[in-house]
Each structure stands twice: as structure tokens, then as C-alpha cells.
Amino acid sequence: MIIPRRPLSLWERLYLPAVWGGFKITLRHFFKKKVTMQYPEERWTVPAGYRGAPYLVRDQDGRTKCVSCQLCEFICPPKAIRITPPGPQPNPGVGNVEKLPQEFEINMLRCIFCGYCQEVCPEEAIFLMKDYSLSGHSRAEMIYDKERLLALGGTHQDQHQKWKQKAREAAAQGIAPAPEATP
């Protein structure tokens, strides 16, 4: 199909009126309130419920809440999470929790901040925090290990502390008390 091109009218051929029209718009915005943010110096206020980077948390007693059930590893759509379970060697430090991740890695280059890990976690051990600007000098640096995730995640006030509660109940019933959970 051929679309015939209309020849320019005299007014249009004059050129300057169109330039003036453009300047008018520019000048109007020049005096308006600025919307641009000076990003690295100025930061955006992250709203509540924002899905930033997932980090691990400890409870108020300093216990690593993750028990390496590997549900987040299973659900993670981009397969960013990699957990190494502790294996059969008994760990006397963990009390009745029995199980802690030996290693917990999140590849932040793969993470898509979907929040499935937080949703699936039965222990409230992983949360999507407010960090959105992650950077590093190498790919290896972008794979966050357990220590780094725990340091970034901080403390989560656990209202239930179910493992502590279970240990207390068992001790009260005369079942060999498991040592109080420690990190």
C-alpha cells in the first residue's frame, strides 16, 4: 500500500513557528517542580512490602532460624539458592532443632526477587529485605554465602520461638532436656 505524502503547507515550511512551539514546552517544564532524583546521593524511600534481596535472619536469641529444609531451594524459579545440608554428624550446639544449614548460598545474579522463598519458608528464616542495588566486582562476589546473608539479614523478633518452646515442654515432662538452642 502506498500512503501519499501530503506536501507541507506554507506555515509548516516557515520552520520557525514549530521551533518556537517546542521552546514553549521546554520553558514551561523549566519552571515546574523537578522530578529527577540525584540517585546515588539521594535515595528513594522504599515502601513497606517491597521485595528486595532475600537474606537470612537470626532470632532474638541469636539462633540461625534456617533449618535447611531446602524448600526455598526447591521453589526458587531461577535456581538461585543452593543449600548444603549438615549431614549425619551430630551437632551438639543446635539442641532440639537438630539441623542447620552447613552452607547457604544465594546467587544474587540469578535471584529475581519473587519472594517465593520467603513465602514457602516454614521457619520464617528468610525475608526479602529492602536492598535493591546489589553490585560486585566479580560473579563470585555476587554469590552470597551463609555468613554474609545472616549478617545482612539481622535479627527477626520471633513471637513463637517454637523450638525453644518444645524444648521447654519436653524438659517439663521429664524427657531428657535438649540443650537450649544456640546459634
Add this chain to the structure above:
Amino acid sequence: MSTSTAAPPKAGPPSVESLTVKVDGRAIVVPKLSPDWQGKPAPTTMIQACEAAGVTVPHYCYHPKLPVAGNCRMCLVEFGTPALGPDRKPILNPDGTLKIAKSPRPAIACATPVSPNMEIYTTTPGVKQMREGVLEFLLINHPLDCPICDQAGECKLQEYSVEYGQAASRFAEQKVHKPKQVDLGPRLILDDERCILCSRCIRFTRDIVGDDALGFVNRGSYNTLTHYPGRPFDNNYTLNTADICPVGALTSKDFRFQMRVWFLRETPSLCTSCGTGCNLLIGSREDRIYRYVPRENEAVNGCWMCDAGRLNYGWVGRRDRLTECRMRHPKGGWQVTNWPALLAAVTEKLAQAAPGSVALIASARQTNEELYLLSRLATRLGALTDAVPRPGQADHLLVCADRNPNSTGARVMGLAATPLGANLPRILEGLRSGKVKTLVVFGEDVTALGVEPALLARLDAVIVSDILPSPTTELAHYLLPGCAHAEKRGTFTNVKGRVQKFMKAVEPRGDARPEWETLTELARGLCGLGNFGGIEGLFNQMALDIPAFEGLTWSKLGDGGANLVLPIPPQP
């Protein structure tokens, strides 16, 4: 497994008397007698009828291979039988059908025999309520520690709670706590809180193994599973209790906190630890084997396998596996090479060998296909051959005195002497006298058989294929890295002459490749054999050439294997 000894004389085809029952409105014909846990004919139970009708009845304590206990009450169903009049004749409905009198009480499907024209209802509101009630009771004191429980993912309590249970718990009281992390024996951990007291483990070890080691103590909510005081639960079949435990009460120490089961890919395979050839599933993830679990095969191992065989997988992932093709320099020292160069050199060396100057020591741990190709090579080279015996102690259940998985295969192929290893002294003598100038060794350490290292150094060529390093591989002139059974496909013939196939679970390490591929190329170069087009074609060719395999094809083997046609003379 066989009924040859105890069966009555008329046992041939058991009584074909059958009766009709209706399961959820669908009429099916079931035999009057069905095999019970020992395989003996017993009145067909409701649960067997439901299974025949394709209706799932949830159950915990019932196991087809264990005596019926009937204590979990999960399989409760409602049923009705034909109503009888005062004359003991069935009452008919106006339309001529039998009038069914519904039983006022439910019955446990696992222990109730069916009767003619019985109707079984598994989907009524009453049955649904009963299942909910049973699950609610079972969950009262259950700790719900699924996140740290190794059974999660294959737990019947989880599955049935989702399928038949209530959405929420009504239990507000404190749970009864019981001992956790109990060291039950060298291979098992017991968590008494998770136990639902189905008694499967107790019945298994008492009635199948004959080691009455487990039992319940205390009563009511404090009822607890324990082992005989002062004696660990350590027979060779303990880990089967972890398999049949429907919950996470009994878990394997070896698999404890290693990997969640939903990550494991299950590959049908075979146990290589003895000649029984127990069927198993290899659980692997990303080329690492995490566990073996038995796979049901009525003709071989039932549902069970021994602990020794089950835990014998660590060597597959050993770090010192042979992963490089190596040739010895004429001036000494190793030269790492590649497969084409290595195979060309080996073919040339073997082609030059004078007839009668070659000895071949095969391994009865190799597959039928590999042994077949080796026997073709041996015929071409006029080689003296044998395989290495591995005698052991047999037991009353599954373990066989022959610790090679494929001694029968080695004998059927004509590679091994009868008894296995009878030719080894002759080979040794040939080596000593200098008559044997080329030694081909597959998967065995000949230095352990009395071949001195100096003797090997004197030979023209020592061609060795193996998986793990040994003194023999160190002395080899040509080293062909091989594969574990989990890294290739193939078949074994067990001591009873059953040919069974196994599948590939993990990738071979490094340059290692299946021996049958290596041997196919050697056989092509030396015997002019063609390409078989994969393991299927190789097996089918072997079945054509070896009379004992007559009529078998790879696809006919199926999952459970097939018996050899010719009777195999038992080994003395």
C-alpha cells in the same frame, strides 16, 4: 520366594474359585484366596479387593509383605452384605437384584475377608469422617517437625493429611513429648515423637528377619517404640525398617540430613554386592549418589535388601577414581592420552600377540554384554580366561555366598571356569613360565591373586581396565578407565539365572567410559564385529549368539528381568 518346598501337591495353579464384590459400585471378580504376606493362600481381604478394583484405601500398619496387625485404623471402610431372610436365602429387591444390608459398623479393610456379593464403600461421608478422625488422633502428639524430618516428601502422614485430613488442628493442649534422636543401632535413628505406633518395624524384624529386637513399652499416649535393652538393633536388615516406616520415626543415619528426597532422581538399578541381584533404586542428584532403596521384585528380593548392599555405594563417588586414559612410555613413566590413540595402540598390541600368549582375567562384576564381548575377544586371541571368585557367608534371607553380582553371566559366556577361579593357577603358571606374554585384566587386582609386580613388569603388555586405582593399575601398560554400574547400562545374571537390567544414574567421571563401549571398539578392530547401535543392540546380538539367552531381548527384560532358558549348573 518360591513355593516349591512347602506347597501342597496340588499347588500348581492355586484354587481359581472366585467371587464377585462391588467396590464403590463397581463389580469386580476377585479370587477367593489371595497370597498373604508369606505368599500362602489366604482369604482375600477387602484391601486386596480394593486394590484389584484400583481404589486406594489409605493405610499405615498394613503392608502386603508383613503379617496383618490392624492397629492403625486408617483403612476403615463401610460395607454391606446380602441380606438374608428367615429361610437363610438372600432377599431380592423388587427389580431382582440382591438386597444389601449395610453393616452398622465399619471394618478395617486390611483384616476383613471379602464374602460373595459384598459391597465395599470407600467414599461415603462416614468413611471420610473416620479417616479425618483417625488422622486427628495420629496428629495429637505428632511433633510436626517436618522441616527437620528426613521423611518429609515421602511421608504417609503428610500425604494422607493432605488428602484425607482436616485443614486445621483443633488441639490446643500441650503435646506429650517422647525421646528424640534415639540411637537405635549402628545405622538407625529413632524419633519416638514422630512414631505412629503402626508396628511395621516390629513385625518386619520379628517375622521376616527373625530377630525379635523391637517392641513397644508403656501405655496410652506414652506408648513408645524401643529396642531390647542393652542390645543395639544391628542385624543386617535394619534399614528396611526405615523404608517401611510410614513416618519419620525411623530414619537412616547414613542418609540423615544429606538431601531432601524430592531432589533425588530415582533410577532403577541392581545391587552389586552379591549374587542375589536385589533390585534397587538409586537416588541421585547432580551426579552424586545419595542412597539406595530396595525396589520391589517378587522374583528376587521381595521388598527388601540387606544393609551391607544398601550402604555399598560410596566407592562410586570416590575422589581417586581412575579418570584418565594412560599409556606407559617405552622409557618409563605415564603418558596421559585419549581414547582413539589408546584403543588404536591396544588393538595393535593385541593383534600382534601370538595365539596362546594372551591371558584374560575378567571380573564377575562386569555386565553380561561386556563379558560377551570379552569372550569374543578371548576366542579371537586364543586366550586363557577366568574370573575371580569372591566367596562370602550366605544368610537365611537375601545375602548370597557368591559376592560377585554376575558369576553366572561369566560362566554362561564361557569366560569363567567352573568353579570360578579354577583357571587362575594355570594363568599364574603361564605368567611365571613366560608362556603368557600379554595380560588383559578387567576390573580386578591381579597382585592380590599372587601375581608378583615383577612378573607384570616382565610382560609384553599389561592391559588393564578398572574403576579404582590398585597395584595392578599402577603397573599397567595401558590403562582404560571404566565405569561403575551406576554410570552405565547393562545386565547382570544372578545366581538363580535371572537376567536383570540396570540403568544409568550418574555421568561417568572424567574420561572414563563404559567398558562395553571400549570393548565394542576393540572387538570391531580385532574380530571384525560391527557396531551394535547401543546397549540394546549389543544385548540382542548377545542373546542371538549365546544359547542360554535364547529368546531374550533388551525390551523383553522389562523392569523385573527374565530367567535364562537353559538351566545353569549350580556352582559346587
